Amino acid sequence: MARDIVIWPHKVLTTSTQPVTDFGPALEKLLEEMAEAMAEAKGIGIAANQVGVPLRVAIVGREDGTSFEIVNPQILSKQGDTKLEEGCLSVPxxxxxxxxxxxxxxxxxxxxxxxxxxxxxGRLAHVFQHEIDHLDGHVFVDHLSSLKRTLILERMRKLQKSLARQKDEAAAPERDAKGPKRS
Incomplete structure (x- = not known):
């Protein structure tokens, strides 16, 4: 089952992730859930903290539609400057x-x-940077002007409130079915 994608500015997205030390079944399960969440959202990459897990693991998508997992990544060198159109599953x-x-x-x-x-x-370098930024506690809007970042922040806070309301409304029939509320 896919995990829910966390919406920025949730704290898990603004905090550096922890290195992976256990390469067992729990990591495999997390990667499967991340891949499902990424596919459902039609993304080209996803970091573990985008599904609420503060571990240094991500999935990086290639332009041909395939993807691969990266664990404990580090950028060793950078060259050249570019600007590409960028979006994020956590900033829908x-x-x-x-x-x-x-x-x-x-x-x-x-x-x-x-x-x-x-x-x-090119695009693959861009995706690497985007996902590794997530693992370092940064979202692409951190690279934008303060005005753009503020406007986007307002939109995301409204979205978070709306999603919380929807979740509460969906849970209400379940609570009502269990009987009267007690104090």
């Missing part, structure tokens, strides 16, 4: 040109704890 329905670097070299572990290094450019 917001798209902005975001400054990034054109090429990155990244070191990461896979789900079996094996280390890899990859050089990426």
């Amino acid at each position: 329905d917001v798209w902005e040109k975001c400054p990034r670097v054109e090429r990155v070299k990244v070191r990461y572990q896979d789900k079996t704890a094996q280390w890899h290094e990859v050089e990426a450019e």
Whole structure:
């Protein structure tokens, strides 16, 4: 079952994640749930803290529609400057040109704890940076002007309230079916 995606500015999205040390079944299950959440939301990447889990693990999507897991990633080098249109599953329905670097070299572990290094450019480099930013406690709006960030923050807080109301309304029939409320 897919996990719910957390909406910014939730605290789990603004706090650095913890390194993965257990490469067992719990990690495999988390990755499956993240992949399901990403697919349901039609995303091209997702970090564990976007589903409320403060671990240093993400799924990175390629332009051909395939994806791969990165665990404990670190950017080793950056080159060039670019701006690409960027959105985020935790900041729904917001798209902005975001400054990034054109090429990155990244070191990461896979789900079996094996280390890899990859050089990426263009869209893949962009996705790496976006997901690793999440793991470092940053969202793409942190790269925007303070005015844009403030306007987006207001929209996300309204969305959070609306989603909380919907969740309460959905739970109300279940509470009512259990009998009268007691104090």
